[in-house]
Amino acid sequence: xxxxxxxxxxxxxxxxxxxxxxxxxxxxxxxxxxxxxxxxxxxxxxxxxxxxxxxxxxxxxxxxxxxxxxxxxxxxxxxxxxxxxxxxxxxxxxxxxxxxxxxxxxxxxxxxxxxxxxxxxxxxxxxxxxxxxxxxxxxxxxxxxxxxxxxxxxxxxxxxxxxxxxxxxxxxxxxxxxxxxxxxxxxxxxxxxxxxxxxxxxxxxxxxxxxxxxxxxxxxxxxxxxxxxxxxxxxxxxxxxxxxxxxxxxxxxxxxxxxxxxxxxxxxxxxxxxxxxxxxxxxxxxxxxxxxxxxxxxxxxxxxxxxxxxxxxxxxxxxxxxxxxxxxxxxx
Amino acid sequence: xxxxxxxxxxxxxxxxxxxxxxxxxxxxxxxxxxxxxxxxxxxxxxxxxxxxxxxxxxxxxxxxxxxxxxxxxxxxxxxxxxxxxxxxxxxxxxxxxxxxxxxxxxxxxxxxxxxxxxxxxxxxxxxxxxxxxxxxxxxxxxxxxxxxxxxxxxxxxxxxxxxxxxxxxxxxxxxxxxxxxxxxxxxxxx
Ligand SMILES: Cc1cc2nc3c(=O)[nH]c(=O)nc-3n(C[C@H](O)[C@H](O)[C@H](O)COP(=O)(O)OP(=O)(O)OC[C@H]3O[C@@H](n4cnc5c(N)ncnc54)[C@H](O)[C@@H]3O)c2cc1C
Ligand code: SF4
Ligand code: FES
Numbered sequence: 001x002x003x004x005x006x007x008x009x010x011x012x013x014x015x016x017x018x019x020x021x022x023x024x025x026x027x028x029x030x031x032x033x034x035x036x037x038x039x040x041x042x043x044x045x046x047x048x049x050x051x052x053x054x055x056x057x058x059x060x061x062x063x064x065x066x067x068x069x070x071x072x073x074x075x076x077x078x079x080x081x082x083x084x085x086x087x088x089x090x091x092x093x094x095x096x097x098x099x100x101x102x103x104x105x106x107x108x109x110x111x112x113x114x115x116x117x118x119x120x121x122x123x124x125x126x127x128x129x130x131x132x133x134x135x136x137x138x139x140x141x142x143x144x145x146x147x148x149x150x151x152x153x154x155x156x157x158x159x160x161x162x163x164x165x166x167x168x169x170x171x172x173x174x175x176x177x178x179x180x181x182x183x184x185x186x187x188x189x190x191x192x193x194x195x196x197x198x199x200x201x202x203x204x205x206x207x208x209x210x211x212x213x214x215x216x217x218x219x220x221x222x223x224x225x226x227x228x229x230x231x232x233x234x235x236x237x238x239x240x241x242x243x244x245x246x247x248x249x250x251x252x253x254x255x256x257x258x259x260x261x262x263x264x265x266x267x268x269x270x271x272x273x274x275x276x277x278x279x280x281x282x283x284x285x286x287x288x289x290x291x292x293x294x295x296x297x298x299x300x301x302x303x304x305x306x307x308x309x310x311x312x313x314x315x316x317x318x319x320x321x322x323x324x325x326x327x328x329x330x331x332x
Numbered sequence: 333x334x335x336x337x338x339x340x341x342x343x344x345x346x347x348x349x350x351x352x353x354x355x356x357x358x359x360x361x362x363x364x365x366x367x368x369x370x371x372x373x374x375x376x377x378x379x380x381x382x383x384x385x386x387x388x389x390x391x392x393x394x395x396x397x398x399x400x401x402x403x404x405x406x407x408x409x410x411x412x413x414x415x416x417x418x419x420x421x422x423x424x425x426x427x428x429x430x431x432x433x434x435x436x437x438x439x440x441x442x443x444x445x446x447x448x449x450x451x452x453x454x455x456x457x458x459x460x461x462x463x464x465x466x467x468x469x470x471x472x473x474x475x476x477x478x479x480x481x482x483x484x485x486x487x488x489x490x491x492x493x494x495x496x497x498x499x500x501x502x503x504x505x506x507x508x509x510x511x512x513x514x515x516x517x518x519x520x521x522x
Contacts, residue, residue, distance in 0.1 A: 001353045003333055003351070003352070003353065004333065004352055004353070005333055005352065006333070006335060006352040006396070006398045006399070008399075028396070028399060030394075030395075031394050031395060031396055031399065032376055032391070032394045035355070035394045035395070035396060036375050036376055036394060038353075039374065039375065048352070048396075050399050052399065076388070099376075099496075100379065100391075100495055100496025100497075101389060101493060101496045102376075102379055102382055102389045102390050102391045102496045103376055103390075103391060103394075103496065105385075105388040105389060105390050106385075106390045106391065106394065106395060235491075235492075235495075236491070236492050236495035237495040237496060237498070
């Protein structure tokens with residue numbers, strides 16, 4: 001690991017200023033991704049600015065409705081928070097489906113959102129990778145692609161975003177609060193992560209030095225239900241092959257509010273807007289769910305090792321919507 | 333770049349100078365001679381390095397020591413209570429298990445059980461610290477309102493809470509009933 005200076009400012013503006021002054025400086029949350037990447041030589045900061053105690057570590061209810069999650073709140077606390085478990089079960093379920101108890105105790109909300117891809121070539125500094133070293137080529141395109149994208153990829157990068165939590169937040173229309181060098185701003189989670197295009201080195205729409213201070217979740221319709229399902233190579237402690245986060249509100253058999261996000265399939269949490277548009281205002285039936293899932297996945301362009309993700313995503317989507325309309329989904 | 337830090341390690345204040353790159357795991361193993369926590373993968377993938385950091389289990393291989401200045405750290409070496417071992421009510425001594433699923437206090441554990449007892453728990457030291465904290469009440473698959481939310485500590489739940497530790501001894505089928513038995517006994521003691 002490269003030597004670095006460690007800073008722990010006690011004010012968010014000071015943290016932002018420390019990064020503004022230095023293009024090689026980086027923020028540190030729980031370190032479960034950054035420290036790993038520093039050991040691998042993928043991240044090589046000169047200055048590490050610890051923000052794990054700088055922003056909120058709790059869930060607050062907002063006067064205008066919804067809740068605000070502190071950026072430094074540990075994943076385990078967020079998953080356990082009674083308000084989250086009661087009002088946004090999809091988020092609690094997504095968190096608990098990710099990593100392990102030990103990791104969730106260290107990992108923070110902001111760090112989870114900004115964790116980098118688990119593409120094996122990205123993590124191996126001896127192989128070409130456009131994300132790690134722009135212009136060097138993409139080793140995955142002709143390599144091992146089981147965990148790679150089927151939607152929205154480019155010839156420059158076919159990586160997926162690994163976060164479970166971010167998929168739930170995308171389905172919840174969460175909004176990230178950011179403190180930048182030029183002041184605060186708000187970025188919807190669906191616009192935070194990018195598709196790779198010809199700049200795969202940019203995971204997100206953030207600029208260097210932007211500090212995430214909190215994440216807001218808007219209120220859901222009181223009768224809406226939500227659920228997260230994740231399919232992986234082993235039952236626990238593994239990244240998603242495919243996951244689905246869905247929020248659904250049905251009245252008299254007709255779909256009202258419906259938000260769906262897919263994980264494990266793209267460079268960002270994939271909002272299934274085609275499926276949502278087909279479902280909204282229509283009957284909440286298995287046939288309708290299947291038609292919407294099929295339509296959403298027509299845009300899929302699988303790679304040699306991951307064609308299975310297309311029917312898998314379709315089937316998991318149908319099953320999650322089925323669960324949310326069954327009596328079993330009623331508890332949530 | 334060297335920095336001076338203090339840590340409370342197994343109840344004792346320790347002051348040490350570390351390079352900023354030093355992980356909590358390396359600080360304790362290499363600098364303080366506490367080799368009970370193991371370096372398995374060094375990348376957060378196995379759980380062999382598990383310690384209690386401010387009362388919660390973490391992968392110490394991914395925690396920078398400098399970022400945990402002043403923290404309270406408990407390793408496997410710190411699990412023996414000063415007053416000695418005590419079996420939980422209703423569990424005969426040979427089956428006393430180094431697991432704690434329901435309580436946040438590490439001193440409730442009964443260590444010294446490595447390789448002992450019919451349960452086959454704790455084959456190796458690395459398993460013990462790691463499983464020793466079990467799933468503190470604040471996390472695991474069920475999180476801290478487990479009881480109130482009707483989460484049942486069934487076999488699947490126990491397996492899920494154990495999944496952050498990859499070790500060959502985790503394959504012993506009897507670990508799951510052993511944890512269930514211990515958890516029930518601990519619960520009854522409350
Ligand atoms: C073995 C293993 C298995 C895992 N399995 C899963 C899984 O199944 N599902 C899943 O979702 N995740 C999984 N993870 C990833 C884990 O969830 C992330 O490592 C964790 O959430 C990152 O949070 P952190 O606070 O430790 O981030 P850090 O490592 O501290 O930081 C990550 C990034 O976020 C930036 N950052 C941190 N805080 C801020 C802030 N406030 N503002 C701006 N930037 C910030 C850092 O600069 C860094 O670039 C796994 C990790 C490991 C090691
Ligand atoms: S898929 Fe993206 S991250 Fe992986 S090797 Fe190609 S460019 Fe790098
Ligand atoms: S050594 Fe830390 S998780 Fe493997």
